[in-house]
Amino acid sequence: MATMESLGSCPIPSLSYRTVLLGHGSGGRLMHELIEKVFRPLLLPPETRVLNDAAVLNVDGLRLAFTTDAFVVDPIVFPGGDIGRLAVNGTINDLAVSGAHPLFLSAAFILEEGLPMDTLCQIVDSMRQAAAEAGVPIVTGDTKVVNRGKADKVFITTTGIGIVEYEGTLSADQARPGDLVLLNGPIAAHGIAVMLAREQIEFEQPVRSDTAPLHTLVAAMLRASSRIRCMRDATRGGLASALNEIAMSSRVGIHLDEDRIPIQDEVKGACEILGLDPLHVANEGKLVAIVAREDAERVLEAMRAHPLGREAAIIGEVVEDPRHLVLLRTRIGGFRVVSMLAGEQLPRIC
Numbered sequence: 001m002a003t004m005e006s007l008g009s010c011p012i013p014s015l016s017y018r019t020v021l022l023g024h025g026s027g028g029r030l031m032h033e034l035i036e037k038v039f040r041p042l043l044l045p046p047e048t049r050v051l052n053d054a055a056v057l058n059v060d061g062l063r064l065a066f067t068t069d070a071f072v073v074d075p076i077v078f079p080g081g082d083i084g085r086l087a088v089n090g091t092i093n094d095l096a097v098s099g100a101h102p103l104f105l106s107a108a109f110i111l112e113e114g115l116p117m118d119t120l121c122q123i124v125d126s127m128r129q130a131a132a133e134a135g136v137p138i139v140t141g142d143t144k145v146v147n148r149g150k151a152d153k154v155f156i157t158t159t160g161i162g163i164v165e166y167e168g169t170l171s172a173d174q175a176r177p178g179d180l181v182l183l184n185g186p187i188a189a190h191g192i193a194v195m196l197a198r199e200q201i202e203f204e205q206p207v208r209s210d211t212a213p214l215h216t217l218v219a220a221m222l223r224a225s226s227r228i229r230c231m232r233d234a235t236r237g238g239l240a241s242a243l244n245e246i247a248m249s250s251r252v253g254i255h256l257d258e259d260r261i262p263i264q265d266e267v268k269g270a271c272e273i274l275g276l277d278p279l280h281v282a283n284e285g286k287l288v289a290i291v292a293r294e295d296a297e298r299v300l301e302a303m304r305a306h307p308l309g310r311e312a313a314i315i316g317e318v319v320e321d322p323r324h325l326v327l328l329r330t331r332i333g334g335f336r337v338v339s340m341l342a343g344e345q346l347p348r349i350c
Contacts, residue, residue: 027236027282028341032245050173050249053232054098056164063164065100067091070157074348076123078197080189080209083156084127086284086350089213090235091160092134096215097231097287099170099222100162105131107141107158112151123154134213136160152348166222174229175250180296181316182289184217184309185210186262187239191281192270194349205266212285217308224302227292234286235350237341240279242288243326244340253321256328256338260315279328280341282349290318 015037016030023030035051044051054067069091076083088105095102107127111120131138189210196207214233221228230250232242239261247254263278271278285308291299296314303309326338 023342025236026341027238027241028280029339030342031236032340050171052098052171052230053094054100054160054162056098056100065095065098065162065164066160067094067098068157068159069094070155071350072152072155072348073194073350074152075194075197076119076153078209079193079206081211081284082123082126083154084123084125085130086209086211087156087158088127088130088134088136088138089211090233090284090350091158092136092213092215093233093235093284093287095160095162096213096218097170097233098162098164099166099168099218099231100164100215101219102134102136102160102162102215105136105138105158105160107138107156109141109143110151110155110157111143111145112153113145113148115153120154123156130213134215136213136215168226168228170228170230172230172232172246172249173251175246175252175254175290175318176229176292177252177318177320178293179229179290179318180293180314181243181254181256181318182291182296182300182303183239183261183313183315184214184287184289184303185285185311186264186267187234187283187286188263188267188271188276188278188281190284191238191349192267192274192276194282195274195276196270198348203266203270207264207266207270210283210285212308214285214287214308217303217306218287220302220306220309221289221299224299225291225295227295228299229290229292231287231289234283234288236282238278238280238282239286239288240277240326240338241340243338246288246290247321247324247326250318251322251324253319253324254316254326255319255335256316256326258328258330260313262311262313279338284350293317 303312
């Protein structure tokens with residue numbers, strides 16, 4: 001009988017749970033544990049220090065950004081978008097916040113037997129439109145079909161490649177005390193739009209997903225300053241998870257000002273009714289940037305001049321903190337800890 005020694009050095013990692021939970025895909029604490037204890041040690045080279053939204057690779061002196069993402073949203077069509085548009089924009093954004101100009105995408109489909117052809121055509125046409133609007137073509141792909149009941153209509157995986165012309169380094173470990181935190185607009189619209197559509201809840205003022213390609217906004221920001229430390233698109237786990245990842249990677253603290261974080265009234269109202277923290281709700285057209293204090297106003301001006309940054313704001317600052325906490329200064333003057341989402345707040349949102 002084979003022993004652990006004879007099978008090589010791949011012991012079962014020490015995890016909090018012995019089976020996979022929905023929370024392991026939430027973008028929060030469980031997902032962070034899964035990546036750090038399973039995927040990083042078993043798949044990635046030991047010299048990989050920080051996990052960013054895309055890998056930046058040097059190929060014969062050319063810096064290329066390479067990323068991949070999977071999309072499993074439920075419902076697959078929601079106000080403001082669908083799973084196809086989400087897949088295109090999400091992958092473009094992972095390249096963009098890595099400082100890359102997106103060049104090409106691939107798309108792989110897992111289809112469930114019984115999916116109506118009209119629905120599939122709608123999703124594929126939406127992808128075509130999104131790619132054309134962004135100027136980033138889909139050049140290759142793959143299709144698989146599984147038995148009825150073995151998937152949920154359609155899952156899409158997209159991969160993107162881009163070229164990095166920005167001379168600086170955008171990485172989650174680059175934040176420094178004194179830097180400022182910039183956000184390009186109101187948070188939590190995507191997660192709430194999907195949630196309301198899934199539960200068939202109607203509000204007087206409808207909520208639409210914010211899904212959008214951010215690469216032209218990022219290009220304008222990078223032209224405005226060479227001292228942008230890092231960027232993250234605040235998708236799964238929302239703004240809270242994005243900022244906690246930066247704080248832990250850079251070994252700093254981050255202080256936010258609640259009054260400065262933009263959020264639409266209808267989204268705020270929905271969060272209050274549903275008992276959700278908007279800082280943990282997913283976005284698909286929002287990025288957070290850490291910028292040297294001296295350049296923050298110039299970058300903010302560039303953001304506000306772009307259609308996807310008109311409501312951009314400086315929402316906080318980076319501070320020294322050996323605990324690496326993200327703290328929110330509330331409207332009543334106190335502070336509360338903004339932690340990573342512990343479990344799954346909104347399943348199947350991206």
